[in-house]
Amino acid sequence: MTHSPSPPELRLENQICFAVYSAAHAFAQAYRPWLEPMGLTYPQYLVMLLLWERDGRSVNELAQPLQLDSGTLTPLLKRMEKAGFLTRSRDEKDERVTRIHLTDFGQSLMEQARRIPVAMLCQSGMDLNRLTELREQVQDLGKSLRQA
Amino acid sequence: MTHSPSPPELRLENQICFAVYSAAHAFAQAYRPWLEPMGLTYPQYLVMLLLWERDGRSVNELAQPLQLDSGTLTPLLKRMEKAGFLTRSRDEKDERVTRIHLTDFGQSLMEQARRIPVAMLCQSGMDLNRLTELREQVQDLGKSLRQA
DNA sequence: TGACAATATATTGTGCACAACTTAATTGTT
DNA sequence: AACAATTAAGTTGTGCACAATATATTGTCA
Numbered sequence: 001m002t003h004s005p006s007p008p009e010l011r012l013e014n015q016i017c018f019a020v021y022s023a024a025h026a027f028a029q030a031y032r033p034w035l036e037p038m039g040l041t042y043p044q045y046l047v048m049l050l051l052w053e054r055d056g057r058s059v060n061e062l063a064q065p066l067q068l069d070s071g072t073l074t075p076l077l078k079r080m081e082k083a084g085f086l087t088r089s090r091d092e093k094d095e096r097v098t099r100i101h102l103t104d105f106g107q108s109l110m111e112q113a114r115r116i117p118v119a120m121l122c123q124s125g126m127d128l129n130r131l132t133e134l135r136e137q138v139q140d141l142g143k144s145l146r147q148a
Numbered sequence: 149m150t151h152s153p154s155p156p157e158l159r160l161e162n163q164i165c166f167a168v169y170s171a172a173h174a175f176a177q178a179y180r181p182w183l184e185p186m187g188l189t190y191p192q193y194l195v196m197l198l199l200w201e202r203d204g205r206s207v208n209e210l211a212q213p214l215q216l217d218s219g220t221l222t223p224l225l226k227r228m229e230k231a232g233f234l235t236r237s238r239d240e241k242d243e244r245v246t247r248i249h250l251t252d253f254g255q256s257l258m259e260q261a262r263r264i265p266v267a268m269l270c271q272s273g274m275d276l277n278r279l280t281e282l283r284e285q286v287q288d289l290g291k292s293l294r295q296a
Numbered sequence: 297t298g299a300c301a302a303t304a305t306a307t308t309g310t311g312c313a314c315a316a317c318t319t320a321a322t323t324g325t326t
Numbered sequence: 327a328a329c330a331a332t333t334a335a336g337t338t339g340t341g342c343a344c345a346a347t348a349t350a351t352t353g354t355c356a
Contacts, residue, residue, distance in 0.1 A: 006200040009265040016283040017175040022215055023290035024172040027165040030293040036191055052154040067170055070305050072343050096351045117157040125292030127319040133162040134285055142171035144273030145178040216333050220313050243322045244334040
């Protein structure tokens with residue numbers, strides 16, 4: 001007897017999960033040339049985006065929008081502190097929380113980062129409207145998966 | 149002087165890269181309840197999909213469709229070998245290549261896996277047509293990013 | 297007030313992901 | 327045949343990602 005051939009719904013190229021997984025890695029690679037000169041990794045860049053928008057967040061106020069836990073963030077933030085992007089200090093009102101503040105250096109990187117979005121838009125090979133629509137659909141998809 | 153506020157194109161919620169990154173993690177989490185009973189992680193499941201479709205692949209014939217390198221695959225395949233899903237053996241014609249073959253156990257898991265795609269379709273909250281179209285757009289996006 | 301639950305972060309251990317490098321086998325050229 | 331170039335895997339080191347657990351602070355309520 002021979003093996004049953006794998007059905008189409010089990011083929012790698014038909015998996016939306018893999019398309020998303022693979023695109024996520026492609027993004028991280030595509031960002032690399034812009035982030036490496038700044039000394040940032042891709043997840044660290046995501047943290048910087050949040051801090052540029054609002055500084056002095058707690059670990060939780062980073063964890064929630066990023067959908068990450070302290071097990072991931074704590075060592076990441078320690079590396080970023082060591083690299084001089086930010087400082088970690090105890091909140092005076094509530095000694096449980098750690099507050100994250102950008103250093104002047106970390107703050108100053110925003111100017112360089114401003115050029116990245118346009119560059120990535122070009123590399124995406126899509127126009128802004130299509131990309132925005134795609135983003136919304138992917139956000140919806142993520143939301144559905146998370147709450148199920 | 150005060151800090152310049154971060155421009156909209158640098159906000160986390162407007163990044164398509166983050167939407168994709170976040171959805172990828174959400175997928176891995178959503179697959180967990182189905183994969184854990186089989187003893188598979190999500191990346192291991194991707195390898196199984198390829199082997200169910202065609203057994204006896206070389207490491208490279210896994211690496212290419214997955215867009216992974218041997219630095220990732222070799223230890224992953226060793227773990228899968230240890231767990232009894234597959235075997236790793238030298239190709240007799242070309243002693244450089246390692247051939248990966250499913251064990252009977254590994255082959256047999258396909259029956260359980262057959263139920264996964266429908267379950268995930270439900271969790272996605274989208275119909276098949278919309279999901280297929282979305283997959284194609286995400287695949288295109290990944291392709292653009294990789295070649296630029 | 298004094299136990300106890302809740303909250304916030306940190307720690308530990310495992311498994312990806314990838315750059316950079318190494319090792320070994322094959323191919324191509326002369 | 328000799329040997330450089332190529333190819334295929336494997337190794338090493340760093341940085342995520344997350345489950346499970348630990349620690350410490352704050353809130354609650356009997």
